[in-house]
Amino acid sequence: MEPDISGYKKYSLPVEGMTCASCVARVEKTLKGIDGLQDVNVNFGTEKVSFQMDNSRTKLTELADKLEEIGYKLKINEAKDSHSHNENELVDIESDYSKNLKKDLFVSLFFTIPVFLISMTMEFKWFHQVVPLSMDSINKILLILSTPVVFISGKRFYSIFWRNLIHKAADMNSLVAIGTGAAYIYSTVGTLFPQMFSSVGIASHVYFDSTVVIITLILLGRWLENRAKQKTNTAIKKLLNLKPKEALIKKNDLEVTIPVEDLQPGHIVIIKPGDKIPADGTILTGSSTIDESMLTGESIAVEKVIGSKVFGGTLNKNGYFEFQITDIGDNSVLGRIIKLVEEAQNTKAPIQQLADKVASVFVPAVIILAALTFISWFIFGGQNSFNHALVNFVAVLIIACPCALGLATPTAIMVGTGLGASKGILIKNGEALELIHKAKTIIFDKTGTITLGNPTVTDIVTYGINEDELLLIAASVENKSNHPVAQAITNYAKDKKLNLNDVESFRDLPGLGIQAVVDGKGVLSGNEKLLNEFSIHIDKYSKEIERLTGEGKSIVFIAVDGELKGILAVEDPVKENSVNAIKNLQEMKYDLVMLTGDNKNTAGAIAKRVGINKFNAEVLPDEKLKVVEGYQQSGNIVVMVGDGINDSPALAKADVGIAIGSGTDVAIETADAVLLNTDLNSVVKLIKLSSKTILTIKQNLFWAFIYNIIGIPLAALGLLNPMFAALAMSFSSVSVISNSLRLKRVKL
Numbered sequence: 001m002e003p004d005i006s007g008y009k010k011y012s013l014p015v016e017g018m019t020c021a022s023c024v025a026r027v028e029k030t031l032k033g034i035d036g037l038q039d040v041n042v043n044f045g046t047e048k049v050s051f052q053m054d055n056s057r058t059k060l061t062e063l064a065d066k067l068e069e070i071g072y073k074l075k076i077n078e079a080k081d082s083h084s085h086n087e088n089e090l091v092d093i094e095s096d097y098s099k100n101l102k103k104d105l106f107v108s109l110f111f112t113i114p115v116f117l118i119s120m121t122m123e124f125k126w127f128h129q130v131v132p133l134s135m136d137s138i139n140k141i142l143l144i145l146s147t148p149v150v151f152i153s154g155k156r157f158y159s160i161f162w163r164n165l166i167h168k169a170a171d172m173n174s175l176v177a178i179g180t181g182a183a184y185i186y187s188t189v190g191t192l193f194p195q196m197f198s199s200v201g202i203a204s205h206v207y208f209d210s211t212v213v214i215i216t217l218i219l220l221g222r223w224l225e226n227r228a229k230q231k232t233n234t235a236i237k238k239l240l241n242l243k244p245k246e247a248l249i250k251k252n253d254l255e256v257t258i259p260v261e262d263l264q265p266g267h268i269v270i271i272k273p274g275d276k277i278p279a280d281g282t283i284l285t286g287s288s289t290i291d292e293s294m295l296t297g298e299s300i301a302v303e304k305v306i307g308s309k310v311f312g313g314t315l316n317k318n319g320y321f322e323f324q325i326t327d328i329g330d331n332s333v334l335g336r337i338i339k340l341v342e343e344a345q346n347t348k349a350p351i352q353q354l355a356d357k358v359a360s361v362f363v364p365a366v367i368i369l370a371a372l373t374f375i376s377w378f379i380f381g382g383q384n385s386f387n388h389a390l391v392n393f394v395a396v397l398i399i400a401c402p403c404a405l406g407l408a409t410p411t412a413i414m415v416g417t418g419l420g421a422s423k424g425i426l427i428k429n430g431e432a433l434e435l436i437h438k439a440k441t442i443i444f445d446k447t448g449t450i451t452l453g454n455p456t457v458t459d460i461v462t463y464g465i466n467e468d469e470l471l472l473i474a475a476s477v478e479n480k481s482n483h484p485v486a487q488a489i490t491n492y493a494k495d496k497k498l499n500l501n502d503v504e505s506f507r508d509l510p511g512l513g514i515q516a517v518v519d520g521k522g523v524l525s526g527n528e529k530l531l532n533e534f535s536i537h538i539d540k541y542s543k544e545i546e547r548l549t550g551e552g553k554s555i556v557f558i559a560v561d562g563e564l565k566g567i568l569a570v571e572d573p574v575k576e577n578s579v580n581a582i583k584n585l586q587e588m589k590y591d592l593v594m595l596t597g598d599n600k601n602t603a604g605a606i607a608k609r610v611g612i613n614k615f616n617a618e619v620l621p622d623e624k625l626k627v628v629e630g631y632q633q634s635g636n637i638v639v640m641v642g643d644g645i646n647d648s649p650a651l652a653k654a655d656v657g658i659a660i661g662s663g664t665d666v667a668i669e670t671a672d673a674v675l676l677n678t679d680l681n682s683v684v685k686l687i688k689l690s691s692k693t694i695l696t697i698k699q700n701l702f703w704a705f706i707y708n709i710i711g712i713p714l715a716a717l718g719l720l721n722p723m724f725a726a727l728a729m730s731f732s733s734v735s736v737i738s739n740s741l742r743l744k745r746v747k748l
Contacts, residue, residue: 008038008052008053008054009052009053009055010039010050010051010052011049011050011051011052011053011060012048012049012050012342012343012346013048013049013050013060013074013075013076014047014048014074014075015027015042015047015048015049015067015072015073015074015075016047016072016073016075016097017071017072017073017160018042018044018047018072019160019171019172019173019222019403020044020171020172020403020405020406021044021355021356021358021362021403021405021406022170022171022172022360022362022363022406023044023072023171023172023406024042024043024044024356024406025356025360026070026072026169026171027042027049027067027070027072028040028041028042028049030066030067030070031049031051031063031066031067034058034062034063034066035057035058036053036054036055036056036057036058037051037052037053037054037058037063038051038052038053039051039052041346041347041348043345043346043347043348043410044406044407044410045229045345045407045409045410045411045413045414046345046346046410046414048346049074050343050346050347060074060076061076063076064076069163069167070163070164070167070169071159071160071163071164097226098223098226098227101219101222101223101226102223104152104153104156104219105153105216105219105220105223107148107149107152107153108149108152108153108154108212108215108216108219109216111145111146111148111149111212112149112212112213112215112216114145115142115145115146115149115208115209115212115213116209116212116213118138118141118142118145119142119208119209120209122135122138136191136194139187139190139191139206139208140191140192142187142191142206142208142209143187143188143191143192143206143208145208145212146184146187146208146211146212149211149212149215149216150180150181150184150211150212150215153215153216153219154176154177154180154215156173157173157176157177157180157215158177158181160173160174160177161173161174161176161177161178161181170363170364170367171363172363172403174363174367175363175366175367175370175397175398175400176214176215176218176397176398178367178370178397179214179370179393179394179395179397179398179722180210180211180214180215180394182390182393182394183207183208183210183211183214183390183394183722184207184208184211186207186390187205187206187207187208187211190205190206191206205384205387207390207391207394207722209723210391210394210721210722210723213723213726214394214398214722214723214725214726217723217726217727217729217730218398218726218729218730220730221403221726221729221730221731221733221734222730222733224730224733224734225403225407225730225733225734225737228734228737228738228741229407229411229737231741238418238422239313239334239337239338239341239421240338242276242294242312242313242314242334243260243276243278243312243313243334244260244275244276244278245259245260246258246259246260246278247259247260247263247267247269247278247279248269248270248271248272248275249263249267249268249269249270250268250269250270250322255270260278260279263278263279263325263328264325264328265325265326265327265328266324266325267324267325268284268322268323268324268325269281269322269323269324269325270320270322271288271310271316271320271321271322271323272316272320273288273316273317273318273319273320274315274316274317275315275316276313276314276315276316277290277310277311277312277313277314277315277316277323278312279312279325279327279328279332280309280310280311280312280325280326280327280328280331280332280333280334281309281310281323281324281325281326281327282307282308282309282310282323282324282326283304283305283306283307283308283310283321283322283323284306284321284322284323284324285306285321285322286306286319286320286321286322287303287304287305287306287319287321288304288316288317288318288319288320288321289301289302289303289304289317289318289319290302290304290310290314290315290316290317291314291315291316291317292311292314293424294313294314294315295311295313295314295333295334295337295424295676296424296676296677301317304319304321310323311332311333311334312328312332312333312334312335313334337421337426337676340421340426340427340428340674341417341418341421341426343428343429344413344417344426344427344428344429344430344433345410345413345414345417345418347413347428347429347430347431348409348410348413348430348431349409349413349430349431349433349434349694349697350430350431350434351409351434351694351697351698351701352408352409352410352430352697354701355405355406355408355409355701355704358405362400362405363400366396366397366400366712367397369396369400369712369716370393370396370397370400371393373389373392373393373396373715373716374389374390374392374393375389376389377389377392377393377718388718391718391721391722392715392716392717392718394722394725395715395716395718395720395721395722395725396712396715396716398715398722398725398726398729399707399708399711399712399714399715399720399725399728399729400708400711400712400715400729403729403732403733404700404703404704404707404732404733404735404736405701405704405705407700407704407733407736407737407740408697408700408701408703408704408736409430409697409700409701411700411736411737411740411741412693412696412697412700412739412740412743413430413433413693413697414740415693415696415740415741415743415744416433416689416690416692416693416696416743417433418744419689419743419744419746419748420686420689423682423685423689423748424675424676424677424682425673425674425675425676425682425685425686425689426673426674426675426676427672427673427686427689428671428672428673428674429672431672432656432672432673433689433690433693433694434690434694435637435655435656435690436639436656436673436686436687436690437687437690437691437694438637439590439636439637439638439639439655439656440590440591440636440637441590441591441592441593441631441636441637441638441639442585442590442591442592442593442638442639442640442641442683443593443594443595443627443628443631443638443639443640443641443650443654444592444593444594444595444612444641444642444680445594445595445596445624445640445641445642445643445647445650446572446594446595446596446598446603446606447484447572447596447597447643448484448642448643448660448661448678449641449642449643449660449680450574450575450578450582450594450606450610450680451572451573451574451575451578451606452572452573452574452575452678453484453572453643453678454484454488454572454573455484455485455488455554455570455571455572456488456492456570456571457488457489457492457568457569457570458553458569458570458571459548459553459567459568459569460566460567460568460569461541461544461548461566461567461568461569462565462566463541463564463565463566464565465560465565465566467566468496468498470558470565470566470568471489471492471493471496471498471568472493472498472500472501473501473518473521473523473558473560473565474489474493474525474556474558474566474568475489475490475492475493475494475498475500476500476501476502476503476518477503477506477514477516477518477523477525478490478514478525479500479503480503480506480508480514480516481508481514484572485554485556485570486514488570489556489568489570501518501519502518503516503517503518504516504517504518504519504520505517509526509530509533510620510621510622511529511597511620511621511622511623512526512527512529512530512533513525513526513527513530513556513557514526521560521561522560522561522562523558523559523560524536524557524558524559525556525557525558525559526556526557527555527556527557527597527599527618528555528557528599529618530557531557531559531564534559534562536557536559536562536563536564538557538564541564541567544567545567545601546601548567548569549598549599549601549602549605550601550605551569551571551605552571552574552602552605552606552609553569553570553571553602554569554570554571554572554598554602555567555568555569555570555599555602556568556569556570574606574609574610575678575679575680577679577680577681578610578680579609579610579611580681581679581680581681581683581684582610582611582612582680583611584681584684585683585684585687586611588684588687591614591636592612592613592614593612593614593615593616593627593631594606594607594610594612594614594615594616595615595616595619595624595627595650596615596616596617596618596619597617597618597619597620597621598617598618599617599618600617600618602617603615603616603617603618604617621647621649622649624640624642624647624649624650625649625650625653627650628640628650628653628654629653632653632654632655637655637656638654638655638656639654639655639656639657639658640653640654640656640657640658641658641660641680641683642657642658642659642660643659643660643661647659648670649670651670651671651672652670656672656673657670657671657672657673658671658672658673658674658675658683658686659671659673659674659675660675660677660678660680660682660683661674661675661676661678673686685748688746688748689746689748692743692746693743696739696740696742696743699739700736700739700740703732703735703736703739704732704736707728707729707732711725711728711729
């Protein structure tokens, strides 16, 4: 449960009883009609509903009552605040349904096997030699054996059908109940009162075998479907398993082992070689190398020293250290990742809209078509027309169950987002997953995205002042700023053991630099635009400036009392992987653009070094958004890749915003996708993942539709036995899920 700034609270709760895409449409329609709800989204793959609710206008119990009226159970006991996800709750939800399903399936199999064997062999002469019973007696035995299947194993279909009937609705259960119920009732009447049919000239046949086999096959399909669906949702379980069950903490100078659920911010945790880190925190003593691949996807262990951040779920390699907990549960990096994966799996891709529209009218249309099939065969079916009409009526109902339609999109999204999470790629929603591979333009921020974001001072040019004096003035001013270039200058001065001066006044000018007073002198520190604002000319220094900027270095001008006193050149090295990633994206025919606040010479040098042909230089933070808008107005789907700090407006405006970072500042609120490592090749992997996932969804929808497009006409024409229809229907769901599971083996 998550507070929303609008006063609403966000919920994601399990819904029991959904069996097909039509159920999803009914639950969604019911909840959308309730005052105080917004952003309602029902996901058949996860069997959950997510929504935002104003608790002052409605209550969870009211929602549960509304859904129970139409045959579904909203598990409101799952709506509780917690500091950590509980894996056992996930398992319990699944096992309750699985146990009941397995019990019904075993009961059904126990009675169906003899019914099927008797029905298949009773037409042979040798059967009557072995079993000297009349056909009337055999039919009564079949009735006795079939009844438990209908009233115990099949109860779930008929009870939901009855509730649907009361509310003038229909879903997949309605199709099964009408089809098997009609066959069972007809066969029962024919067995107990055969004269009722003979008196009107209808030959009495029994279809107990079709009734029980259909119920058994559908239960078997659901059981296989349930097992397969659990495999699609392994990503969250794997993330939950990253944390250890216990932690060793310091308490009153003693080492105490406590359950990880009891950890609180402020606890001092002891980590030994080979231990998993139980929560986020800061190292107080010791050092080590830590394997963070389970979060970032990067295999190289990271050096950690006093003051370094550590993250829950990562693995300590070979050192000993103690750290103080800063964040636990949902506030930790791992907790936020789990929440992102859950939210992504509960969203729909736009491609799902087609399936939703079809599902909303599918079941009523099938019932009408089945009725027309029955009437047509009854009128024009010739001899035994009633029996032909009944069989084909049942076949149409059974083949048309829209299970696969509801599973086509969510199962692929679940597997795709899970695979991404395992590679350090987090995708917030299905819409982003679908749009990424459709994009034509990818815009990159420079600092921290293409470059390391860790600049260093390389050159100092002075005019009438010595280097240390110039550096001291610049560092004293820049020490008040948190800009990466400012930090580079400050750190360079500190490395030279310079004692910084006090700053008497300070004014930050975004996109320009700093205006300050130091020791009574007016100081300007910034770019060329800043000097132009104060009419300070730099023409006579143009050759030196061109040389430095041509080397891809950023220039910081230092002016004192209206006179330029020197230049600091700062270089932010290009990441080793940036060139390779840019090359791969260009081979994929993307239009690549770089944005930077640097001047044109510096920007051009960096763009040339990495292989980008288009760049926008001297761009202020608020102008990045306008650049994105400009490309969108040309009709392009635009992807923006930034470090998630000052790129938030552009990330939010882009069709897909991708934040690239270390996992501590991942711009979760604005970006549509988050890369937990700093490797630009992850953008390439994300595009490939998007393409493969959407291709899988299209394949799934094709199979879901093709079963019905081919099967329904065959059934209506009398060319499809109801038992084969049930088998095909069950197989369609399993095949769709199996196709989604293939995504797990995709190499990115």
